[in-house]
Amino acid sequence: MQSELRVPPRILLGPGPTIANPRVLKAMTTPMLGYLDNDFVKVMDETVDMLRQVYGTNNTLTFPISGTGTAGMEAALTNIIEPDDAVIVGINGYFGGRIADIAERCGAVVTSVNAEWGQIIEPEQIANACKKVTPKLVAVVHGETSTGILQPLEDIIEIAHDNGALFLADCVTSLGGQPVELDKRGIDIAYSCTQKCLAGPPGLSPISFSDQAVEVIQNRKSKIQSFYLNATLLAEYWMGDTRKYHHTLSMTLVYALHEALRIVIEEGESARYQRHERNARALIAGAKAIGLQPAAAENYRAPMLTTLRIPEGIDDVTVRKRLIQDYNIEIGGGLGIFAGKAWRIGLMGDAANEQNVLLVLNAIEKLLIELGYNVDSGTAVSAAATVYQN
Amino acid sequence: MQSELRVPPRILLGPGPTIANPRVLKAMTTPMLGYLDNDFVKVMDETVDMLRQVYGTNNTLTFPISGTGTAGMEAALTNIIEPDDAVIVGINGYFGGRIADIAERCGAVVTSVNAEWGQIIEPEQIANACKKVTPKLVAVVHGETSTGILQPLEDIIEIAHDNGALFLADCVTSLGGQPVELDKRGIDIAYSCTQKCLAGPPGLSPISFSDQAVEVIQNRKSKIQSFYLNATLLAEYWMGDTRKYHHTLSMTLVYALHEALRIVIEEGESARYQRHERNARALIAGAKAIGLQPAAAENYRAPMLTTLRIPEGIDDVTVRKRLIQDYNIEIGGGLGIFAGKAWRIGLMGDAANEQNVLLVLNAIEKLLIELGYNVDSGTAVSAAATVYQN
Numbered sequence: 027m028q029s030e031l032r033v034p035p036r037i038l039l040g041p042g043p044t045i046a047n048p049r050v051l052k053a054m055t056t057p058m059l060g061y062l063d064n065d066f067v068k069v070m071d072e073t074v075d076m077l078r079q080v081y082g083t084n085n086t087l088t089f090p091i092s093g094t095g096t097a098g099m100e101a102a103l104t105n106i107i108e109p110d111d112a113v114i115v116g117i118n119g120y121f122g123g124r125i126a127d128i129a130e131r132c133g134a135v136v137t138s139v140n141a142e143w144g145q146i147i148e149p150e151q152i153a154n155a156c157k158k159v160t161p162k163l164v165a166v167v168h169g170e171t172s173t174g175i176l177q178p179l180e181d182i183i184e185i186a187h188d189n190g191a192l193f194l195a196d197c198v199t200s201l202g203g204q205p206v207e208l209d210k211r212g213i214d215i216a217y218s219c220t221q222k223c224l225a226g227p228p229g230l231s232p233i234s235f236s237d238q239a240v241e242v243i244q245n246r247k248s249k250i251q252s253f254y255l256n257a258t259l260l261a262e263y264w265m266g267d268t269r270k271y272h273h274t275l276s277m278t279l280v281y282a283l284h285e286a287l288r289i290v291i292e293e294g295e296s297a298r299y300q301r302h303e304r305n306a307r308a309l310i311a312g313a314k315a316i317g318l319q320p321a322a323a324e325n326y327r328a329p330m331l332t333t334l335r336i337p338e339g340i341d342d343v344t345v346r347k348r349l350i351q352d353y354n355i356e357i358g359g360g361l362g363i364f365a366g367k368a369w370r371i372g373l374m375g376d377a378a379n380e381q382n383v384l385l386v387l388n389a390i391e392k393l394l395i396e397l398g399y400n401v402d403s404g405t406a407v408s409a410a411a412t413v414y415q416n
Numbered sequence: 417m418q419s420e421l422r423v424p425p426r427i428l429l430g431p432g433p434t435i436a437n438p439r440v441l442k443a444m445t446t447p448m449l450g451y452l453d454n455d456f457v458k459v460m461d462e463t464v465d466m467l468r469q470v471y472g473t474n475n476t477l478t479f480p481i482s483g484t485g486t487a488g489m490e491a492a493l494t495n496i497i498e499p500d501d502a503v504i505v506g507i508n509g510y511f512g513g514r515i516a517d518i519a520e521r522c523g524a525v526v527t528s529v530n531a532e533w534g535q536i537i538e539p540e541q542i543a544n545a546c547k548k549v550t551p552k553l554v555a556v557v558h559g560e561t562s563t564g565i566l567q568p569l570e571d572i573i574e575i576a577h578d579n580g581a582l583f584l585a586d587c588v589t590s591l592g593g594q595p596v597e598l599d600k601r602g603i604d605i606a607y608s609c610t611q612k613c614l615a616g617p618p619g620l621s622p623i624s625f626s627d628q629a630v631e632v633i634q635n636r637k638s639k640i641q642s643f644y645l646n647a648t649l650l651a652e653y654w655m656g657d658t659r660k661y662h663h664t665l666s667m668t669l670v671y672a673l674h675e676a677l678r679i680v681i682e683e684g685e686s687a688r689y690q691r692h693e694r695n696a697r698a699l700i701a702g703a704k705a706i707g708l709q710p711a712a713a714e715n716y717r718a719p720m721l722t723t724l725r726i727p728e729g730i731d732d733v734t735v736r737k738r739l740i741q742d743y744n745i746e747i748g749g750g751l752g753i754f755a756g757k758a759w760r761i762g763l764m765g766d767a768a769n770e771q772n773v774l775l776v777l778n779a780i781e782k783l784l785i786e787l788g789y790n791v792d793s794g795t796a797v798s799a800a801a802t803v804y805q806n
Contacts, residue, residue, distance in 0.1 A: 028462045028678055031446050031671055033455055042664060043448040051445040054668060056421050058433040058617065060746045065423055072418045092619070093483045093644060096663040100644045128643045221664060227448065229482070229619055229666030251641050253518045254483060254490045271751070273486040274432060274611060276619030276669070278444065281421055288418055356450045361661070 036350070037377075039386050040358035041171045041331060042199070043221035043228050044374040046282075050226045053285035054278050061274050069284055070264065070275070076287035077232050080201065080224075080295065081216065083208035087240050087257060089264040090230035090283055091217070092275060095198040098217030098231025100128050101255035102194055103165075106215065106239065108248045109133030112159040114191070116147035116182075120172035120361040121196055125165050132251065137161070143173045143363055144321045144333070149181035161191040162242075163215075168206065169199030172361040174322035174333035174370065176204060183212045192239055198222065201232065202290055203302045203330035203374060214239045220279070223302070223330050225375025226286035229279040233257075302329040305378045308413035309371060312387040315409030316394065316401045321368045330378065333360075333368045337399065342366045345393050353389040383410055426740075427767075429776050430748035431561045431721060432589070433611035433618050434764040436672075440616045443675035444668050451664050459674055460654065460665070466677035467622050470591065470614075470685065471606065473598035477630050477647060479654040480620035480673055481607070482665060485588040488607030488621025490518050491645035492584055493555075496605065496629065498638045499523030502549040504581070506537035506572075510562035510751040511586055515555050522641065527551070533563045533753055534711045534723070539571035551581040552632075553605075558596065559589030562751040564712035564723035564760065566594060573602045582629055588612065591622065592680055593692045593720035593764060604629045610669070613692070613720050615765025616676035619669045623647075692719040695768045698803035699761060702777040705799030706784065706791045711758045720768065723750075723758045727789065732756045735783050743779040773800055 038045050059066035070089075078088050091101045103125070107113060113134040115126040118141035126136045137159050139151045147166055155161070164186035169176050179195060186193040192214040197206045201216075203223030208216055214236040221228035235243070235257060243250075243257055250256045254273065262270040290298060306329035310320055313334050321333035336342050342359055346369070349355045358370035371386060373379075387406040395401060428435050449456035460479075468478050481491045493515070497503060503524040505516040508531035516526045527549050529541045537556055545551070554576035559566050569585060576583040584605040587596045591606075593613030598606055604626040611618035625633070625647060633640075633647055640646045644663065652660040680688060696719035700710055703724050711723035726732050732749055736759070739745045748760030761776060763769075777796035785791060 027681060028466060028674070030678075031443055031459065031674060033446055033449055033459070035447055036449055036453065038448055038450060040450055043450070043667065046448050046668075051447075053421055054444040054617075055441040056423055057425055057441075058428055058436050058611070059423055059426055060428060060430055060433070060748075061618075063426065063740075063746065069421065069423070076418060093487065094663045094666065097483065097644045100642065124643070131639060131641050131643055219664070221448070227444075227666055227668035228451075228664045229669055249521060251521050252490065253514070253521055254487045273484045274609070274618045276484065276611075276617055277433065278436075278617035278668070278672075279619055279666070282668075284418070284421060288420075291417060350453075356453065358450075 034354060037355045037382065037385065039371050039373065039377060039382060040356045041370045041372050042374060044225055044372060044377045046227050047225045047286065047289055047376050049289060050282050050285045053281045056281045058277050062269055062271065066277060067269060069280060073280055073284045073287065074264065076291060080287060080290055081206055081208050081234050082210060083234055085208065085234045085236055086265060087261055088234040089260065090232045091255060092273060093231055094228050095217065095219035095231050097255065098219070098233050099125060099196065101233055101257065102215045102217050103128050103132050104252045104255055105243050105250055105257040106163055106192065107132040107134045108246055110135060111162040112137065114139060114152060114155045114159065114161045114164045116152065116166035118145055118147055118173065118175060119143055119167065119170035121167045121170055125196065144175065145323050146175055146177050146326050147182070149185055152182050153185050156185060156189040161189060163194055164191045165194040167196040169204065169328040169331065171199045171331055172364060174328050174331045175326050176200065176328035179211055179213065187212060192242060199328060199331055202298065204299050208234055220283055220286060222374045224286045224290065226282045227279065229276065230283055302373065302378045305373045305380065305383050306332055308383045308410040309373060309387065311413050312383065312406035312410035316391055316406045321364065330372060330374045332371045333364065334371065335368055340394065340397055340399065348393050349389055355386055355389055357386065380414055424744060427745045427772065427775065429761050429763065429767060429772060430746045431760045431762050432609070432764060434615055434762060434767045436617050437615045437676065437679055437766050439679060440672050440675045443671045446671045448667050452659055452661065456667060457659060459670060463670055463674045463677065464654065466681060470677060470680055471596055471598050471624050472600060473624055475598065475624045475626055476655060477651055478624040479650065480622045481645060482663060483621055484618050485607065485609035485621050487645065488623050489515060489586065491623055491647065492605045492607050493518050493522050494642045494645055495633050495640055495647040496553055496582065497522040497524045498636055500525060501552040502527065504529060504542060504545045504549065504551045504554045506542065506556035508535055508537055508563065508565060509533055509557065509560035511557045511560055515586065534565065535713050536565055536567050536716050537572070539575055542572050543575050546575060546579040551579060553584055554581045555584040557586040559594065559718040559721065561589045561721055562754060564718050564721045565716050566590065566718035569601055569603065577602060582632060589718060589721055592688065594689050598624055610673055610676060612764045614676045614680065616672045617669065619666065620673055692763065692768045695763045695770065695773050696722055698773045698800040699763060699777065701803050702773065702796035702800030706781055706796045711754065720762060720764045722761045723754065724761065725758055730784065730787060730789065738783050739779055745776055745779055747776065770804055
């Protein structure tokens with residue numbers, strides 16, 4: 027017989043999940059309702075309304091996919107792509123690579139546009155790729171969780187549209203922490219998750235399709251290879267005049283998302299984005315003061331996810347293990363080519379606050395000193411504090 | 417600004433979700449952990465152990481898919497099926513039809529074996545189909561939520577195996593409410609959900625693959641078309657020696673499943689199955705006493721989901737609306753060809769109890785009398801009570 031759950035109260039400062047807001051946890055104790063109960067449909071409608079607000083869109087087809095961010099990625103691609111479609115994917119980190127992988131599984135002929143990890147995809151690279159193929163879709167990652175890059179989108183969107191392509195942005199890490207502004211920017215397809223800057227539990231992937239994207243889906247010649255992620259069928263359930271059963275939505279996760287979005291809107295999107303920026307500035311100031319260099323190019327750093335190069339002679343796993351054991355703090359290790367080379371410190375949602383910044387800087391500094399690193403005690407926290415005083 | 421969630425405390429006696437056990441709701445307030453945190457990996461391992469016990473299997477590849485029952489269905493099919501594979505699907509209700517649909521989206525050439533709704537698939541039908549095609553897979557629904565049939569499996573499994581095929585059972589409705597016994601019966605692939613007889617929230621789909629099924633997956637010639645549902649990659653995360661990141665699991669839903677399984681095991685599987693049977697007997701006795709006839713063939717009724725034919729002259733929607741408005745009770749309407757013709761009364765998980773049986777019978781009887789139905793008040797409850805006295 028397994029015993030009752032007892033989990034340590036971790037301070038989650040990794041790439042996600044972040045600490046869920048206590049109001050969100052409480053919302054999850056709300057009793058179940060039938061998936062077609064009028065009272066539940068009202069919760070669904072309110073959730074979609076708030077999602078549209080935070081996404082900055084009037085797109086009708088906006089709702090959460092019943093799966094995690096990767097399910098949203100797959101939903102975006104499987105609905106749009108037909109066999110042999112040309113797709114251009116910007117790859118400057120782990121998740122760009124994942125988009126390319128899934129696009130190929132959907133039958134796409136993928137043209138990869140590569141940049142070094144920690145650098146942005148340059149618009150010219152996309153423009154050059156468009157000279158070689160006529161893309162149906164151009165896809166890039168807005169906030170690359172593996173590198174900490176926040177990709178500028180405007181120029182690439184213009185190039186995609188000028189070449190008759192739809193534009194997709196992976197907003198898994200950015201939504202709720204930085205403006206995504208689908209309509210203003212002209213993003214045709216976006217998906218995200220609930221456990222990062224929305225500060226909810228993982229399990230849903232908010233997605234949005236522009237009218238142009240919907241038209242492409244409606245004019246498909248081949249069947250969509252997924253039933254579960256089929257946007258046309260899902261639309262009949264989420265926003266059809268007669269709500270048609272598709273699958274049994276997780277009421278619990280919708281309750282959670284409903285509360286998480288209420289909290290975002292209460293704080294105010296702009297205030298929330300500034301809070302994320304300010305705390306990232308303080309974190310980076312503190313890190314740099316003890317010689318830890320950001321791995322993402324300056325001016326293009328995603329405030330919710332800071333990558334720091336691990337100093338020579340310091341063992342990645344030793345530090346992260348000690349952070350857990352001695353301080354109950356989780357930070358992320360590097361993915362892919364950054365494994366062992368960079369740490370990923372997430373300041374997402376509620377966790378983007380002064381207390382956590384000072385806590386994690388102090389803990390890392392102390393561990394580095396213990397491991398023989400030569401720096402004066404208090405340097406990091408002191409540098410970070412300066413940012414908060416301004 | 418949307419206001420805080422307020423939902424009515426429904427008594428959920430439909431096809432699922434059922435009422436979640438309060439201990440499960442409480443478990444969902446457990447704080448998040450990182451998806452590779454050792455403490456979380458321990459919760460994952462314990463959950464898998466308990467799943468194996470309830471499934472009656474030693475299958476290594478047993479874990480919950482991060483999606484609802486339909487995601488589990490799609491995961492089962494997309495991992496096994498390659499283009500042009502012959503698949504035999506038993507269709508005697510809505511969900512058999514869904515299996516066929518998804519199998520075709522995976523590229524299968526489907527041979528449908530049809531039976532009337534409310535009847536079982538006869539083993540001879542499968543045997544005959546095996547004379548026409550050499551199936552890679554034979555698939556049937558164990559508990560057909562649309563009709564209330566509990567399909568006998570043993571003979572069909574033997575036929576499938578004799579013909580060199582894998583056998584798949586949809587256990588969405590049966591798991592936790594009736595024995596599924598994968599190993600004893602020789603079921604190669606099974607999937608279920610969490611919001612029916614396990615009495616949790618929706619959102620996960622426990623799945624299990626036999627070693628033979630795993631071998632088929634490993635020997636595929638074509639790539640699995642889904643990344644999200646890819647069992648090979650998921651196995652590396654769920655049970656690999658080095659737990660390799662695949663997607664961010666919903667800790668919350670795993671916590672819920674962990675607690676739900678603990679409750680099943682505490683009660684004892686056998687006691688739980690008998691409880692489901694006893695309450696279904698009482699429900700049917702009460703229903704028959706007021707002339708409501710089960711729509712599923714005798715001796716093959718799934719105790720967790722009873723379908724009752726709606727009497728001539730009684731409007732389906734009127735009764736179900738009044739049940740909600742006056743009694744806060746949800747029962748299910750008919751799906752597909754049963755729409756408007758049958759009600760679906762679920763007694764699943766905790767909800768399979770005497771109180772609910774008497775409550776729903778009394779409410780339906782009162783409404784029918786109000787609508788002009790000729791029966792003495794108290795007839796249904798009295799007939800049901802007799803069952804409990806024995």
